[in-house]
Amino acid sequence: MYMKGTAARMGVMKRVSLVFKAKANRALDKMEDPRETLDYSYQRQLELLTKVRRGVADVATSRKRVELQMNQLQQQANKLQDQARKALSMGREDLAREALTRKASAQSQLDELQTQYAQLQAEEEKLTVASQRLQAKVDAFRTRKETIKATYTAAEAQTRINEAFSGISEEMGDVGMAIQRAEDKTAQMQARAGAIDELMASGALDDVGGRRDDIQSELDMMSANSDVERELAMLKGELTAGAPKQLEGSAPNGAGQGAQGYQAPQQNQASQQDQAPQQDQQQGPYAPQYSPPSQTEPVQPPQQNQQNQQNQQAQPAGLPVADLPGLADEPQDGDRS
């Protein structure tokens, strides 16, 4: 009770300083010869100096690694942005969305790295200053050590040795803690850097120039496809003069023309009611699966009224997934029949 009250009145500052002093005193008590204390302590100071300098170098190495990684992430974010733009210009909103999603992921990793990078930088500076301070104290201690050895007898030296030892011991404790903190921060940073390396290797953030860049390969493929289409169009243009009928049958964009062209052979004596569902079938590859319901269901009655209306109604009902690839398949269907 009394102890606790005393401690409370003492405050944090005093208690911490007492903890440091107690530590120094325990070390002093272990020494039998006070002069031995000086040499032993000096050795430990030099070791600590080496350690703190190595600590500075370690933090710097870690910082540079993070720097590289941040550059990499930035490049990826930029590249994904470009890919999103390109994908959108090609009408591929899905790809653009995927690219932007990955970009957001890369960006959030980048933001976190930046925060930690700043901490690491601060730690490096603190440690550098700590190392300079310790160096100054160690130099002072060495001078004091020589003076004490030369001037005083062992008995006389005791008090002065204790002073010098306590002074440097506090600094050493402080620096030791700073090194520990820097090591912890570096370890955290390295763990994060390692995790990001793994993330990048997995392709989740889109590996820069990597083989697993699926967005890029799809964009490339689309570019290649459009080249093929261009050449195809050119060839068709060449053929137009010689065989105009063939062109009509294989024109990829002449959906309406083509559909009517196929309908005739497919259904020679087709009634107007039957034509509507058949047009549906030709709209896409899935049409055959959907045709039975569209023939039996209430779509039929309106078909008798007006053919244009039938087409509009039947298309969404019979073919919910009509899309561009479906249209592109049409000529092939026609070729087969």
Add this chain to the structure above:
Amino acid sequence: MIVRILGGGQFRVDDSAGAELNRMDSDLEAAVERGDEAAFSDALTRLLAQVRAQGSPLPPDILESSDLILPHEDSSMDEVRKLLTDEGLIPG
């Protein structure tokens, strides 16, 4: 008197500033005892600012032990608790 801020060097502070420092230190300690992290962080920031404002940095080649020692800027409450128990945090 001499005040050390861990990781921030030593300062010579006039004894007349002691009362105010002690009052701020009581706030800090109370926050640690309550386990109030926000109050702790606030009290520590103010205390360190006060030492820096009132004190002048001690040249690094002076070998003197400090009368008071303060935790470093971004210490967590947990770190300070460990510091007070004389275990773990101070190496060697």
